[in-house]
Amino acid sequence: MSLELHVLGTSSARPAQGRSVSGSLLETLEGIVVIDCGEGFQNRLVEHRKAMKEHAGRRIKVSRLSAILLTHGHLDHTWGVLPWLQTLALDGRKDELFVIGPTSPEVIDTLIEGEGEAEVDPSDLVIQYDMWIDLGATTETLGYELSFVLGDGERWYQLGKGLLEELPQPLKGAEISAHTTAHTIPSFAWKISNSDRLGKFNREKSADLPMEMRTKLANGEDVQHDGETLLAKDFRDEPRLGHSIIVSGDTAERSIDTDCDLLIHEATFLETHAALADDHLHSTAAGAARTAVACEAKHLALTHYSGRLEDHTLSLDEARSIHASVVACGDGDRLRLEEDGSLSHMVKTDNGWLTS
Numbered sequence: 001m002s003l004e005l006h007v008l009g010t011s012s013a014r015p016a017q018g019r020s021v022s023g024s025l026l027e028t029l030e031g032i033v034v035i036d037c038g039e040g041f042q043n044r045l046v047e048h049r050k051a052m053k054e055h056a057g058r059r060i061k062v063s064r065l066s067a068i069l070l071t072h073g074h075l076d077h078t079w080g081v082l083p084w085l086q087t088l089a090l091d092g093r094k095d096e097l098f099v100i101g102p103t104s105p106e107v108i109d110t111l112i113e114g115e116g117e118a119e120v121d122p123s124d125l126v127i128q129y130d131m132w133i134d135l136g137a138t139t140e141t142l143g144y145e146l147s148f149v150l151g152d153g154e155r156w157y158q159l160g161k162g163l164l165e166e167l168p169q170p171l172k173g174a175e176i177s178a179h180t181t182a183h184t185i186p187s188f189a190w191k192i193s194n195s196d197r198l199g200k201f202n203r204e205k206s207a208d209l210p211m212e213m214r215t216k217l218a219n220g221e222d223v224q225h226d227g228e229t230l231l232a233k234d235f236r237d238e239p240r241l242g243h244s245i246i247v248s249g250d251t252a253e254r255s256i257d258t259d260c261d262l263l264i265h266e267a268t269f270l271e272t273h274a275a276l277a278d279d280h281l282h283s284t285a286a287g288a289a290r291t292a293v294a295c296e297a298k299h300l301a302l303t304h305y306s307g308r309l310e311d312h313t314l315s316l317d318e319a320r321s322i323h324a325s326v327v328a329c330g331d332g333d334r335l336r337l338e339e340d341g342s343l344s345h346m347v348k349t350d351n352g353w354l355t356s
């Protein structure tokens with residue numbers, strides 16, 4: 001497994017057609033981040049973890065969580081944060097947790113100056129952060145270090161601490177970056193790229209060497225053998241290249257300016273409602289595919305469907321006419337980027353997952 005995304009909600013704006021609002025959990029080899037956390041997120045996570053244990057034979061270890069990344073402040077993406085923060089405390093969490101999301105430059109200015117009031121949209125994350133803190137989302141109350149960070153696309157500000165030099169990187173072995181998108185309030189697409197890793201140690205190549213030498217080579221140490229220097233790097237297979245995944249949040253089409261292996265993009269509407277998508281700065285399924293082409297995404301996964309869409313058949317058809325590798329997510333699906341860059345789409349069923 002290179003990167004695996006557990007998609008826990010694919011509905012836009014409100015629960016509809018059996019779908020829940022936004023929230024996804026990304027597992028890398030070294031940790032977990034959650035991207036968006038709408039109403040009822042933790043309930044869905046409980047069910048999903050149970051299904052993983054029963055049908056996939058492994059546990060999602062929530063203790064490995066290091067950050068909640070929010071794409072924007074609309075409540076269908078954020079209303080599940082506060083109760084989940086409290087549950088993490090009940091579960092005995094001790095490690096630092098970052099909550100990171102976008103705001104406007106005016107808000108960052110006001111935070112830096114420490115006075116005055118920026119004109120703020122009621123959905124702006126700064127209001128929600130303040131409210132959550134008032135309701136007890138603090139390090140003192142919860143017993144683990146909680147760090148609230150806001151960004152405006154240029155600057156990062158941590159509440160109670162001040163301006164940061166850069167975006168915190170709480171996920172080991174991976175790089176997180178934020179990319180401003182076009183929505184009705186400040187919004188980010190989040191990109192997570194895991195680093196290249198050494199190739200596997202090739203046991204066969206070293207089979208004739210004494211055990212001690214093999215251990216050294218496997219640990220990256222060059223060794224002397226029969227008057228020759230054996231280089232540790234020659235005993236490894238090709239390096240395993242890192243992969244990247246972007247989760248778009250809500251956005252008009254073609255607003256993402258960076259490439260990736262897998263793009264998870266909102267597809268609120270179909271082309272028949274393109275005008276509505278434009279008016280509300282959302283995308284159609286075709287628009288998501290045009291974005292994927294423009295940002296050279298190898299694979300596209302659709303999500304965030306309007307309540308008027310009964311299922312995602314038409315969305316999938318529309319996007320597939322534009323991009324060669326498209327899947328449509330349902331609630332509980334898993335998307336896995338394999339070591340070789342191929343995509344596995346595991347579709348949730350009542351009895352586990354079927355690979356499509």
Ligand SMILES: [Zn+2]
Binds near residue numbers: 074076077304
């Ligand atoms: Zn939304």
